Amino acid sequence: MKKRQKRRGKRAGQAGKRALHMQTDNLIFQLILNIGLLVLVANLLSKLKIIQNIIQQERRSFKSQVLLALVFGGIIVLSTYTGIDIGSYSLNTRVIGAMTSGILGGPIVGLYASFIGAVYVYFFSEPQMFAMASAFSTVLFGLLGGGFYPYFQRGKWKYRDLFLLACFAEFCDMIALLRLASPFADALNTVLEIAVPMIVLNSIGILIFISSFNNVFIQQDIESSRQLQQASELTQKCLPLLRHGISKGENMHELASVILSETDWMGVMITDRTAILEWQQEGEEFQPGDLTSIPRVGKNAMQTGSLSTMYNVPRSSSWYEWMKEYSMIAAPFVIKGKSVGCLIVWMKKRWVFRKSELELLQHLVTLGSFQIAMAELEHQEIMRQQAELKALQFQVNPHFLFNALNTISCVCREDAQRARELLVILANYFRYNLDGSAGMVPMGEEISHVKDYLELEKGRFEDKLIVTYDVPRKMDILIPTLILQPVVENAVKYGINREGKRIVNISVKEMEEEFIVRISDKGKGFPAEVADMLEKGDTVGRSIGLSNVYKRMKSTYGEDGRIKISSSGDGSCVELCFKKGR
Known part of the structure; x- marks a missing residue:
């Protein structure tokens, strides 16, 4: 009898171990599925042009920061919503979205996004005994990622550093659960149960998640190289045409033709202070009613001495019928702090002005201004020599x-x-x-x-x-x-x-x-x-x-x-x- 009971107990123990092992395998599998879901989201987001542009910007506007915070805040909410309920705790991947918001977006984006996630965690996550601790650690994740933003932006980091940083964040999460959740005995049992899979899998998950966004920076490098090569080739062809300054004639006609042929812009306009010297347009023929009036974006650029953009051409403009489908950028030629003309380009409307186009135009106009200044100095030198010769004669x-x-x-x-x-x-x-x-x-x-x-x-x-x-x-x-x-x-x-x-x-x-x-x-x-x-x-x-x-x-x-x-x-x-x- 005793032997039979002993065998039953042994079999029950083995069954319990198998059940626990199967439960652990199931938790790990589901956690991996959650990480895979986030990686899929990261890949989709990294393909969006607007997200690429915002992440690549060194100085983001408040609007861009709020948009990026909403995106990553949504990722934190998704990670929490798809968490795995193990009875006493909901196993989740919110650390990935919260830390990534700070690492990719900076301290402000990290704070905003993690705060959005913390509000959701506090009010909607189960069980409520861990809500305060989970909300606190969510904000901590965002601030931690934002604090390391400059380090990662300088490109000095390695995947090992990111893995260790994620491990440290999850360790802080466990400490928060122990300190803020009660009763302590339940919190301790939960931490012992979830610590290892949460720390290891989320640390690996954040590596995969960041790798998905690395594609953005690879594209940025490729775009920068392409832009540099394009700017170099364009300036080599354009600068000789400005050796006599800007004035109506064959050089300005050829300059506009070269710019159109070497870029994706739909049209080019070259002006002096008071009039349009040359303009060319790809595609349909167009003849505005007034060929002498400089568009307002050009006047603004010359007045401020800096690059100016216009998303919508005013209806009062003689260019409206043609330009209503285009957005315009104008950059002034500046010599000794005074605008002597401007270069205006336009392209099909997009959600945002591409940074590469703005930089290319600014680069071209800056070098063009130097060339015009050199032409003016050369002209003055010739005039001076002629004056000296006249004086001698x-x-x-x-x-x-x-x-x-x-x-x-x-x-x-x-x-x-x-x-x-x-x-x-x-x-x-x-x-x-x-x-x-x-x-x-x-x-x-x-x-x-x-x-x-x-x-x-x-x-x-x-x-x-x-x-x-x-x-x-x-x-x-x-x-x-x-x-x-x-x-x-x-x-x-x-x-x-x-x-x-x-x-x-x-x-x-x-x-x-x-x-x-x-x-x-x-x-x-x-x-x-x-x-x-x-x-x-x-x-x-x-x-x-x-x-x-x-x-x-x-x-x-x-x-x-x-x-x-x-x-x-x-x-x-x-x-x-x-x-x-x-």
């Missing part, structure tokens, strides 16, 4: 003109033929001197002009002016016009030797990469401070000739525009270096 020494005419008058009495020759030389001299059509001329023409000047001076000084030349026949280089005459004029004026003669030598020597022109005299030489004055850009004496030559050489050739002055008691020499290929 019109700086006709009245004494030289008076002396030349007086010399020709005297020669008329003695040698009419010579006088006619001098008149022709004087005419050629002034014709060249006053011709502003060319900034750079062949060196041979510049040397011929210098010879005309010296020939007129020889008519005045006769045998007291001695000029020698050492010039090659071929001088294949362009140099700034009127760059040599001021130096030669200075040599004639001050190059008087002890015998009262003016001896001037002009030599041109071709080197491998440059031509060197030396103009020397046999006078008393330059004062020591002249070179320093030239280096500082100061005017030398009463004449601006040498200072002008120095500035023009630096302006044209940069640091390669060398002008060297050597001087002694036996005379002086001015050496000018002209680089080839300029």
